[in-house]
Amino acid sequence: MKNILVTGANGQLGQSLKQLAGNYPEFNLLFTDYEDLDITDAAALDAYFAGQQIDACINCAAYTAVDKAESDEDKAFLLNFQAVLSLAEVCARYNAQLVHISTDYVFSGKQNVPYSEQDDTDPESIYGASKVRGEAAALGYNPSTIVIRTSWLYSEFAMNFVKRMKELMQERQELTVVFDQTGTPTYAGDLAKAILDILTFRFANPDTEIGGIYHYSNEGVTSWYDFAVTIKELTGATTTITPVTSDKYKTAAKRPAYSVLNKEKIKTTFGIQIPYWKDSLSKLLAK
Numbered sequence: 410m411k412n413i414l415v416t417g418a419n420g421q422l423g424q425s426l427k428q429l430a431g432n433y434p435e436f437n438l439l440f441t442d443y444e445d446l447d448i449t450d451a452a453a454l455d456a457y458f459a460g461q462q463i464d465a466c467i468n469c470a471a472y473t474a475v476d477k478a479e480s481d482e483d484k485a486f487l488l489n490f491q492a493v494l495s496l497a498e499v500c501a502r503y504n505a506q507l508v509h510i511s512t513d514y515v516f517s518g519k520q521n522v523p524y525s526e527q528d529d530t531d532p533e534s535i536y537g538a539s540k541v542r543g544e545a546a547a548l549g550y551n552p553s554t555i556v557i558r559t560s561w562l563y564s565e566f567a568m569n570f571v572k573r574m575k576e577l578m579q580e581r582q583e584l585t586v587v588f589d590q591t592g593t594p595t596y597a598g599d600l601a602k603a604i605l606d607i608l609t610f611r612f613a614n615p616d617t618e619i620g621g622i623y624h625y626s627n628e629g630v631t632s633w634y635d636f637a638v639t640i641k642e643l644t645g646a647t648t649t650i651t652p653v654t655s656d657k658y659k660t661a662a663k664r665p666a667y668s669v670l671n672k673e674k675i676k677t678t679f680g681i682q683i684p685y686w687k688d689s690l691s692k693l694l695a696k
């Protein structure tokens with residue numbers, strides 16, 4: 410039995426892991442959020458790891474309010490950088506595998522072919538910049554860290570684009586949604602399964618070095634506008650959705666115009682099969 414600490418477990422990825430826990434009886438998943446374990450408190454982290462054998466930690470805790478981060482830089486960096494460094498330190502000290510989650514918003518979006526793990530980061534936002542620092546801190550301190558960059562996460566839990574669109578489509582007759590930002594939605598349940606499968610691989614192959622960055626999203630490519638139209642079609646909503654360019658939908662933070670991720674590395678290293686984004690969305694909305 411492996412003890413796996415999950416931080417930030419009340420968020421959407423954390424709750425998606427909780428939903429799958431029963432499928433992995435060889436893992437004892439320990440779910441914590443900031444009331445039980447505040448990842449910005451290095452002493453609390455050390456005490457937690459000293460108190461019991463932790464074999465791996467999946468860090469789902471983060472500052473994810475992209476627009477708010479523009480005026481709350483210190484808190485974004487505290488959670489997405491300093492706390493990640495503390496986690497990498499404590500995992501190295503107690504010999505635990507750290508799995509840390511990052512984002513497509515680390516990229517500028519100026520590319521027009523899918524981003525691979527080697528491509529340069531150049532974030533457009535404070536959130537993206539704080540995540541770049543977090544990745545570098547985790548891997549710099551502990552090269553065995555597995556950093557998984559993902560994009561456009563949604564789930565039945567917490568707040569996300571799908572839930573927001575469903576709400577707005579009930580409240581409003583008309584919506585405008587940007588069509589000049591291209592990427593890939595990711596169902597958090599698919600990502601949660603990939604993470605647990607990677608840890609299964611990790612424990613079955615303890616001498617294989619697998620630390621580094623991996624990209625994971627669902628398969629396919631879309632825009633936020635097409636994503637919204639698909640949500641409309643699948644839910645039977647009647648709202649009119651008008652495509653607009655980003656300059657017509659003002660936000661505090663700039664998002665990348667293109668953030669499709671190349672997933673070859675994660676597929677070939679771990680033999681992971683990735684669902685097409687519309688299939689995962691249809692399954693969720695049919696529940």
Ligand SMILES: NC(=O)C1=CN([C@@H]2O[C@H](COP(=O)(O)OP(=O)(O)OC[C@H]3O[C@@H](n4cnc5c(N)ncnc54)[C@H](OP(=O)(O)O)[C@@H]3O)[C@@H](O)[C@H]2O)C=CC1
Binds near residue numbers: 444540568
């Ligand atoms: N959401 C998305 O679209 C995407 C997310 N990601 C990354 O995936 C990861 C998971 O994201 P997601 O599940 O959506 O995030 P959420 O915002 O849903 O969850 C984050 C959780 O961390 C908790 N938290 C906040 N501060 C602390 C703290 N000091 N100690 C412990 N827990 C804390 C939050 O609590 P509270 O809510 O009360 O603050 C929340 O429960 C993050 O690293 C994110 O950057 C990457 C790409 C896309």
Ligand SMILES: Cc1cn([C@H]2C[C@H](O)[C@@H](COP(=O)(O)OP(=O)(O)O[C@H]3O[C@@H](C)C(=O)[C@@H](O)[C@H]3O)O2)c(=O)[nH]c1=O
Binds near residue numbers: 586587658
């Ligand atoms: C609600 C809404 C958003 N938009 C635009 C704003 C933005 O450009 C885009 C996405 O909207 P949101 O603000 O909901 O999503 P955003 O917070 O940008 O989502 C991001 O979250 C972080 C945590 C990540 O790591 C990213 O991968 C990504 O998922 O859609 C519209 O055009 N119309 C609308 O009605």
